[in-house]
Amino acid sequence: MLQIKPILVALKRHKAGTVLIALQIALTLAIVCNALFIIRQRTEHLARPTGMVESDLLTVANRWVGVNEAATLPLTRTDLEALRRMPGVVDATVTNSYPLRGGGWSTSVNTTPDSKKEQGHTTLYFSDDHALATMGLKLVGGRNFRADEIGSVDAKSFDTAPAVIISKALSDKLYPKGGALGKLIYLSGLSKPSTVIGIVERLQVPWPGNWAGNFAENAVLVPVLLTGNFGSYLVRTQPGQLERLTKAVPTLLFKTNRMRVIPEDRGVRTFAEVREQAYKSDRGMAILMGVVCAVLLAITAAGIVGLTSFWVGQRRKQIGVRRALGATKHDILSYFLTENLLIGVAGVIIGAMLAIGMNLWLVSHFEMERLSLLYVATGVIALLLLGQGAVLAPAMKASRVPPVEATRSV
């Protein structure tokens, strides 16, 4: 039988301890809920595939030295030929950017020439007919570019792309009923529309963060090589050749033409490194929040153990009296468990309100999403269980107080 009334009366005599435990449970719940939610938000896109085959892929940032912007095209072509001839290389291409790189070209895209409102936002990847093979993209409709479709222009003057390949996500966005293949799309600022000649299953934008959250998989491949000093080579290697080529590729490039800079920092990266660096702060934040949660729960549990032990010590005499009057060990155990549950319930009620309030504040200040109530519910159950677990040892100790204690020092 639960003895709620006597417990409440007893708690009244320990107001401070009761309030402290309840407060600690409340604050812990508020912070753990929000921390877990941050972890989920940060980790949900960690596993997002880029659409490329990410193994055996090398990226090389390249900057030409002392060359007029317009004169870079033949140099780039020479590089590409040399790279493609290299033993161990499957294919190579050059592009203005690639998924998870961090910087790139973004623009709005529409299905009519004079639409007032933007229908979709997308990134543009400027590359050639080797892009699909090098990146390992999966064509789900249409065809690849032909070698004779590849144009070249300097970035500032780009204003036409007759044929483009788009990602399935963009195709679904612009033509929800399907059949984007062969249709026209209007890229903002271009003088003429572009015909969709191919659709790839998936291709992520260069930005890993929330900024591009609403167009994360909208991409357009443009068959144009941008002239200028900035570009990145992508190199697909044969299995097992990646490590060797990470050193061999820059050496070959310098041998082909030494008037270039390959940045020391992030110049040559395998795609595994690109992914790791792109999501570094997300993963770090998730780990940090995880550690905070774990330590917090441990400290709260320890606090409950400490205070309850003290109470048990204080009440040895009363426990002895109860035992002498016929209470079983089980009665004593359930007394302390119930007591803790009552304090815990009060704590989690306040804590749930705090958690939601804290989340609302974060939402208004940091572009966060609303906290799902599932997290609050999970947190509530976790903290109640934690409380019961923490109180178990002192409660067991209390239940072992012998009835003879009642007769001592009275």
Added chain:
Amino acid sequence: MFAYYFQLGLRSLRRNPLLTALMVMAIGFGVAASMITYSVFRATANNPIPEKSDQLYAVQIANWKADDLEKGEPPSALTYTDAMALMQAHKARHQSALYPIAPSVIPADASRLPIEENSYAWYGDAFAMFDVPFLYGGPWTQAQDDARAAVAVIGKKLNDKLFNGANSVGKSINLDGHDYRITGVIDEWDPQPLFFDPVNTGGFGDPIGLFIPFTRAVDLQMATAGNNNCNATPGTGWDNWLHSECIWIAYWAELPSTADADAYKRFLTGYAAEQQRAGRFKWAPNVRLRNVTDWLDFNKVVPPESKISLLVSLGFLLICLVNTIGLLLAKFMRRSPEIGVRRALGASRREIYLQFLIEAGTVGLTGGALGLLLTGLGVLGVGWVFDEQIARLATLDGSLIVLTLIAAVLATLLAAFYPTWRAAQVQPAWQLKSN
């Protein structure tokens, strides 16, 4: 008495090792988490040029129609047209248009590979405006700006690399195949956040090691190494782009007093109105003048990670304190008989307060020592969570060490007030009777 109580405190810590360990760990973890995240926040929210931050202003002019603006704010960079008009007007004490460039340094020794260097194109006036310290020589002159002269100012590091640290003023440096005469070498200068160009750097980056005149860079058609935003295709070629509505230039003005700033704002509004009359702007003047701190705020330089983790760890510290209050309460009340005896033997309440606050202080100090150790480890691990450019700014310096210890002791004393008060309320007669 103080030393005696301190000794008593230490002895009491040993008497109940588990409870003590719990408290020390709670304080240590709580303080360390707060201090680690604070060290990052301190670095990111730093005022990079405190003596002038309210005199330097970034200029914004809406050259795009309202539909192309974000929340009605003018774009965060200027067009070449507007930047040149402001330079020509020369209304501020110091002023400069600037943009990042990416030239490569070709070493004189032909066997060495080209070097990349973080570089900016700006006016000679910018050195005085931003208080850039010189090691050798000085900035180039306005006449050299006007003449589009091939001159350069280099950083200490590049000077070490190319000239072994010798005075290189008057020597020449080859950038992308063009020779530039060095007019000055700057000393260590690394304002973080990089207030003058958060738009392209995100606020943090390696020190800038090379500067050339803006006019020279434009002459050589050096494209910006930063962002270029267009709301319409500018047309073919460099000149079309230069005179387009594409934005890519940062513009700074030094305005010593509020009156100067007001006057400059009026001038900007007048300029925009003039553009409207001329038919270039089809909207009312929309200009902004933001000082360094406002500009960094506007560009959201402090990463949200930094603020959120600071908040979470302060919450964490709060919980640790609540926890400590409970544990201290248990610890002190357990000693009611002892307090009763002391009070009966003539100790005043004040004495009891002193004894227990000092005991709490001992716990705080021990917690602080643990906190310091954890903070040290944590600061080393900041690179796990934050970008390297930010992580390198978070350091455990003297002020952080002092702050950690003070925070630990103060927090514990704060937590000890209620338990101590309870201890002092112990009735001696009661305790003596029941024992």
